[in-house]
Amino acid sequence: xxxxxxxxxxxxxxxxxxxxxxxxxxxxxxxxxxxxxxxxxxxxxxxxxxxxxxxxxxxxxxxxxxxxxxxxxxxxxxxxxxxxxxxxxxxxxxxxxxxxxxxxxxxxxxxxxxxxxxxxxxxxxxxxxxxxxxxxxxxxxxxxxxxxxxxxxxxxxxxxxxxxxxxxxxxxxxxxxxxxxxxxxxxxxxxxxxxxxxxxxxxxxxxxxxxxxxxxxxxxxxxxxxxxxxxxxxxxxxxxxxxxxxxxxxxxxxxxxxxxxxxxxxxxxxxxxxxxxxxxxxxxxxxxxxxxxxxxxxxxxxxxxxxxxxxxxxxx
Numbered sequence: 357x358x359x360x361x362x363x364x365x366x367x368x369x370x371x372x373x374x375x376x377x378x379x380x381x382x383x384x385x386x387x388x389x390x391x392x393x394x395x396x397x398x399x400x401x402x403x404x405x406x407x408x409x410x411x412x413x414x415x416x417x418x419x420x421x422x423x424x425x426x427x428x429x430x431x432x433x434x435x436x437x438x439x440x441x442x443x444x445x446x447x448x449x450x451x452x453x454x455x456x457x458x459x460x461x462x463x464x465x466x467x468x469x470x471x472x473x474x475x476x477x478x479x480x481x482x483x484x485x486x487x488x489x490x491x492x493x494x495x496x497x498x499x500x501x502x503x504x505x506x507x508x509x510x511x512x513x514x515x516x517x518x519x520x521x522x523x524x525x526x527x528x529x530x531x532x533x534x535x536x537x538x539x540x541x542x543x544x545x546x547x548x549x550x551x552x553x554x555x556x557x558x559x560x561x562x563x564x565x566x567x568x569x570x571x572x573x574x575x576x577x578x579x580x581x582x583x584x585x586x587x588x589x590x591x592x593x594x595x596x597x598x599x600x601x602x603x604x605x606x607x608x609x610x611x612x613x614x615x616x617x618x619x620x621x622x623x624x625x626x627x628x629x630x631x632x633x634x635x636x637x638x639x640x641x642x643x644x645x646x647x648x649x650x651x652x653x654x655x656x657x658x659x660x661x662x663x664x665x666x667x668x669x670x671x672x
Contacts, residue, residue: 371395371428374428377530426575428472431498458471462517
């Protein structure tokens, strides 16, 4: 009888941004796949290896022995920086540190590098789902830095043996979410009628659980640019109706002419908020589905219920 074939050794993965909103879930997903994960995150006494990528990118010697780097650490997209120092800080982390880390990983013999990018490299509005091969059209320093990082990684992949995957995600939601999706939940939590009945433009979203599962998948296979979504587009109006239903409240949405709202938003300096609410932005994710057989493991409503439970438990 032939001896049993031994199991392959577990992949050794360096995960940056492990203490972040996506990073915590990615660490769990990688563990479920059997990976041995070393976590690089903001300095703290209880971690094996602290790494602040704003000023301290790991050298090649620190990366030797790793099979894969999953790079999530970044300056998150919030408000556009108001001064040169703020813009430089975003560029330093979201572009230059990414390029340096990837070059050091290639020099150390790391075989895979996964970079979490953003749908914002493709702009803020689209009349139809955008494919992976579309020309980037970044708006603002955050998106521009991410786009430059993507270009640098694509060039590096062409001249090294390291396999590089770039994952573009739309707005991510889930327990612990901040910024725009948290603001939407707070809006739904109010009892006043909302003039958002006409917020019917389809937009792509991805739950943090689905994104983490996809990052774990591309840490093992695939290369190039991938879009990852929940698999269905949703309007802001639909989100609010679902949220209020889960809060046992009537939807109470009414419509106001969109042209009027656009004019009011422009006059008050809230054009970006109007765009997020009333204009379409969809990603086409066929490449992940056809080449990797990707299917989101988590349904949208189940993910929203979990998110709303977290919100209700933690709201003040």
